[in-house]
Amino acid sequence: MKKSNKYRLSHLSSLILYLSSLISCSPTPQPPAKNILAAIRLNPPALIQFSEDLAPLSELPLSLPADCGVYDIFSPSRGSTLAVEISCSFGQSVLFLDTETGAVTQAFPQGDSHFLAWASNSKSVFLRVDNASNPTIMRVNMETLAAEIIPINEFTYDLAPKPEGFDFTFTFSRGFGFGSEIQLAKDDGRIIQLLYADPLHYISFARWSPDGKQIAFIKIPDSQIPFTVGELWVMDADGSNPRKLADADAGHGYAANWSPDGKRIAFIVRENGGDESANVSAEALVSNLYVVDVATGDLAQITSFNEGRVETAHWSPDGEALFFLRVLNGKMELQVRDLLTDEIKALLAEPACCLSWMRK
Template sequence: MLTACAISQPTIVPLSTESFLFVFDLSTSSLLEYNSNFQIAREIPVNFPCPLTATHAAPSGQYLALELDCVNGPLVQVMDIHTGEVTTPFTDVDSHFLAWDLGNGLYLRVDALGNARLMRVVPNGPAGQFPFTEPIYDMDFAPDDRTLVYSFTRGLGLGSTLLAADSAGGRARLLHADADSIITFARWSPDGKQIAFIKMPDTETPFPLGELWVMDADGSRARPLAPADAGHGYAAAWSPDSTRIAFVGRDNPGDAAADRSAGALVSNIYIVEAATAQQLVLSEVEVSRVTRFEGALVESPVWSADGRFLAFSVVALNDTINVWLADLASGAVTLLESRGPACCPGWIRK
């Protein structure tokens, strides 16, 4: 049930002119762009070969990486927001999104029959192999584009490692290692001073309860902040001013079915105040609840450039999916207007 949040139109508050909101409308198979009044300003028809699962905006604001769940394996496509053109960097192998750099470089893990490679692709430009030999499953570039962090594991039950390197993949150094956990979704704070990440038990359980962690950029003072959902692919998100971290919290941690079935998750959005995250005692960390959906699956939040709004998808008990907005100034949580069921919101910087 979604009775905890009344369905209404968003309060009209001008957005930062630095960004605009987009969502994917499932009923019309189109990308919807919204103006500052949360009204549909543009509609870009898209013909995807497979269901869309996630979108990732390039820092430049020109491109979107589109993750698709295809029968033969995952596929990444790239959309030019200006023209609506969609291209497929690799058509005959599995491809997984990893990161964008500031130069519109798209980093993909490409896998053909177990032969995994890390590739850097420039939309409508060259593609080349990135010089990493480790089995990397996650990476992120620092705000200055000079440093990247990446995670890898040697296999189930062997733990994982988080390292930093220069932007060309050289001078690697250890930031954090855990013999019993998988470290994933490491994300730089916008000011480049801290790194947030999710830890989950390194077991055969596909969707365990995990933890949100944070550490200084040099790997020091690593500490847990709050329980968090793990295994579904929901990264934590820093606010643009680096003062808050929004994340997906699991509301049914005692439900064993939710450990095994992706659709059994009951979740909501929570925020950690970065100032209290400096505390080394978990009980002193300030965590606030943003949404109060009942019996719903609430997915990863994304921030507007001004830090006023969070947008996120919500899957109801009847499997209907829609995009909602949380106004962090007023506390209002409202359904976003669309043509029909919608998902995969994001903010594009202009």
């Protein structure tokens, strides 16, 4: 009996040592992600970062090439590197900006480049490059700058990776008067499936819902009018059940964005649809921010400005606020609307452009 107990104790000690070794060899868990709001101040150029409670964190000076200005910034699903698209006299280019060190690297040094999307793994970006002579869709690794050709239509102007996966949608047009198509790509574009085609509209800003079950997009009339009134639509992930949710601004380049819980979509509405001057000049546009409930179609007007325009809105990580740029008399101001208190306030009163939430 004593021998049996001694054996059991010895066996138990060995098991404890074995389990301890497994624990010590297990990978160290990642710290919780920090939500950071990044915005660009225009003069002098700098990246301003705010904490989730909107406390200023840092100011990172930006040194841009001559005759260049920031067009927009884009953050991956997680990481401290921003993709910065700049517009220059020689065309557009995409830069990788390390928001911790300030280091800047040109994503595609061989020619012009236009940002399409971050890959779902946050390690690469999709670009359309060499637009003038040989337009090509490429994926560029953020760390190595290794570039690979993605064999999809070279006239793709919009691309959206599916959340937590390798599939992505891409949108292109075969030319004026032919409308456009959204296709689903698998195996890096080697397998494609038509999701939706519209011969009368350009489809833009296709965006997956957070759960990957739906896709929202803006329809722009296939006409020679630069800026006009379009429509916000949503469909299931396989292209079925397409339906219009609301009228929306079209042509100015304002994406509709899903709320974090996937129940609502924030988008921009043109208020002066009958003003023909706003068809050709963005400065004449009067617009406001709206939110639609995807399930019911109920609309809520978020801003009520009588002049100036509101640009693409970004949800706070908790879905309780919307951040946007308001442009009035040529001045851009970063504002936030608290959806719980209905308060609107300026977050950055200096001339600003471009904002994005980062998860570091």
